[in-house]
Every structure is written in C-alpha cells, then in structure tokens.
Amino acid sequence: MTLKNRTALIIGGGAGLGRAIALAYARAGAKLAVADLTAVTAQETLALAGVTDGLALAMNIAKPAEIRTGIKAVTDRFGSLDIMVNCAAICLVDPLLEVTPERFDQVFDVNARGAFFCMTAAAEVMLPKKFGRIITISTPATKLAVANFATYGASKAAVDSFTRSCAVAWAPHGITVNSIVPGRMTGGMVDALDRDLAKLTGQDLAALAESRTKSLPMQRRVDPAEVANAAIWLASDGAAYVTAERFNFTGGMELG
Numbered sequence: 001m002t003l004k005n006r007t008a009l010i011i012g013g014g015a016g017l018g019r020a021i022a023l024a025y026a027r028a029g030a031k032l033a034v035a036d037l038t039a040v041t042a043q044e045t046l047a048l049a050g051v052t053d054g055l056a057l058a059m060n061i062a063k064p065a066e067i068r069t070g071i072k073a074v075t076d077r078f079g080s081l082d083i084m085v086n087c088a089a090i091c092l093v094d095p096l097l098e099v100t101p102e103r104f105d106q107v108f109d110v111n112a113r114g115a116f117f118c119m120t121a122a123a124e125v126m127l128p129k130k131f132g133r134i135i136t137i138s139t140p141a142t143k144l145a146v147a148n149f150a151t152y153g154a155s156k157a158a159v160d161s162f163t164r165s166c167a168v169a170w171a172p173h174g175i176t177v178n179s180i181v182p183g184r185m186t187g188g189m190v191d192a193l194d195r196d197l198a199k200l201t202g203q204d205l206a207a208l209a210e211s212r213t214k215s216l217p218m219q220r221r222v223d224p225a226e227v228a229n230a231a232i233w234l235a236s237d238g239a240a241y242v243t244a245e246r247f248n249f250t251g252g253m254e255l256g
C-alpha cells in the first residue's frame with residue numbers, strides 16, 4: 001500500500017501510536033510532518049523514520065491558534081495537506097468526586113476541543129483540493145464505565161461524535177473522516193494509567209498490569225505498530241468509500 005505523493009501531518013507524533021503511524025507512513029512513501037508539544041520529540045520521530053526532508057513542529061492542540069499556525073507551516077512547506085492524523089490526548093486519573101473544573105477542562109481542552117479544531121483546520125485546506133483523509137483516535141473507554149478516568153472517556157465520546165458529523169458534512173468534498181479505536185496498547189499512556197491506578201487503589205503495580213493484560217480477550221496488549229496498519233489503510237486510495245467509521249482495533253475488547 002502506498003502513500004506516495006501524499007503529505008501527512010501526524011499530531012501527537014512524538015511518542016506512542018503517533019510515532020508508530022509516522023514510521024509506517026514514512027515507509028509507505030508519504031511526505032511527513034510531525035507535531036507534538038515540543039519539536040524535539042517530533043524531530044526524533046523523523047530521525048527514527050529516516051526522513052531528512054520532513055517537518056517537525058511544536059504544537060499544543062489545546063491552543064487553536066497553534067494548530068492553525070502548524071497547518072499553515074505544513075502547506076507552506078509541502079504545498080498541500082492530504083492526510084491529518086491526530087493522536088494527541090491526555091488521560092487524568094481522578095475519582096469522580098475529585099474531578100475539579102480545572103482538571104475537567106484540561107482533559108476536554110486537549111481531547112475534545114483540540115481534536116475538533118485539528119479536524120476543522122485540516123479540512124479548511126483540504127476542502128478546496130477536494131481530497132483529504134482525517135483520522136482521529138477514539139478508545140473503548142467511550143463505551144465502557146471508567147469511573148476513575150471518566151473525563152477521558154467522555155472527552156473521547158465527543159471525538160466519536162465530531163468524527164461522524166465531520167464525515168457526513170465533508171463526504172461530498174472527497175474528504176473521509178474516520179476514527180481508530182486501539183485496544184490497550186503497550187507503553188505510553190497505558191503504562192502511566194496503570195501507575196496512576198495502582199497508586200489510587202493501593203494495588204501492586206505489576207499485579208495490576210498483569211491482570212489488566214490477562215483480562216483482555218487476546219491476553220496481550222497491542223503494539224502501536226500493529227494499530228498503525230489501520231492508519232495506513234484508512235489513508236490509502238482503497239479506503240475512499242470508508243467514512244464515519246469507528247475502526248475497531250481492540251482485539252475483541254470492545255463488543256457491540
């Protein structure tokens with residue numbers, strides 16, 4: 001599968017799934033821009049991908065002006081933006097009664113509001129070209145009860161809704177909008193989540209991590225590099241008729 005002659009921007013590409021998708025897109029021949037909170041980790045991703053003509057950007061998606069500036073930098077550099085993947089998100093562990101308005105806003109500003117403005121800023125440059133692939137990242141937590149990180153689940157439920165609304169609005173203009181739902185991945189956010197949950201519940205970290213792995217239908221966590229396969233396919237020409245989809249990569253974790 002090739003992404004040759006396509007320009008892709010991976011937001012949150014300095015670590016985890018975003019980095020894995022950037023590496024996969026580089027292998028597929030895409031011209032690559034990587035954004036993260038600091039350009040340092042974005043640049044590391046480009047280096048790992050062996051990309052010497054890519055663009056590394058500092059972007060905080062909680063600040064819509066930074067999203068616009070970043071996307072302008074991509075079009076200035078490459079002349080187009082064909083594919084935008086937003087992996088940036090945060091998860092704060094707070095028991096329900098301890099969620100403060102500040103912590104609530106912190107999660108929603110990145111995961112919901114930030115995701116929305118990434119989608120609209122990308123679409124603004126894609127609409128005149130009549131082509132675009134927008135990929136958002138959801139989570140099984142939108143459908144499960146996650147009392148200790150309810151703000152995360154709810155903020156990502158907003159992403160599900162935005163994905164559907166944008167997909168239908170932009171379908172006549174050659175832009176597809178889909179979300180990928182990774183299962184519990186190795187590394188990154190889930191390692192931090194395990195640590196926070198162990199601290200909160202007083203459980204042994206290794207035992208908690210083991211039980212959160214063995215309770216999965218596949219009895220293993222998924223490597224971000226595996227999930228990146230879905231991002232390649234959704235960005236490819238073969239997926240032109242796929243939109244408004246919640247692409248499940250959960251190994252059976254999410255049923256229904």
Ligand SMILES: NC(=O)c1ccc[n+]([C@@H]2O[C@H](COP(=O)([O-])OP(=O)(O)OC[C@H]3O[C@@H](n4cnc5c(N)ncnc54)[C@H](O)[C@@H]3O)[C@@H](O)[C@H]2O)c1
Pocket residue numbers: 011012013014015016017018035036037041059060061062086087088089090110114137138139140181182183184185186187188189190224
């Ligand atoms: N890890 C999992 O098992 C899992 C499961 C389901 C869904 N997800 C989703 O997959 C995506 C990637 O998860 P991950 O485990 O790779 O996470 P990660 O924490 O390893 O990587 C997230 C990246 O986003 C960046 N980021 C955070 N806030 C940002 C901001 N305001 N602006 C720009 N960049 C920002 C971080 O610096 C980091 O590089 C997230 O959207 C997450 O919600 C993860």
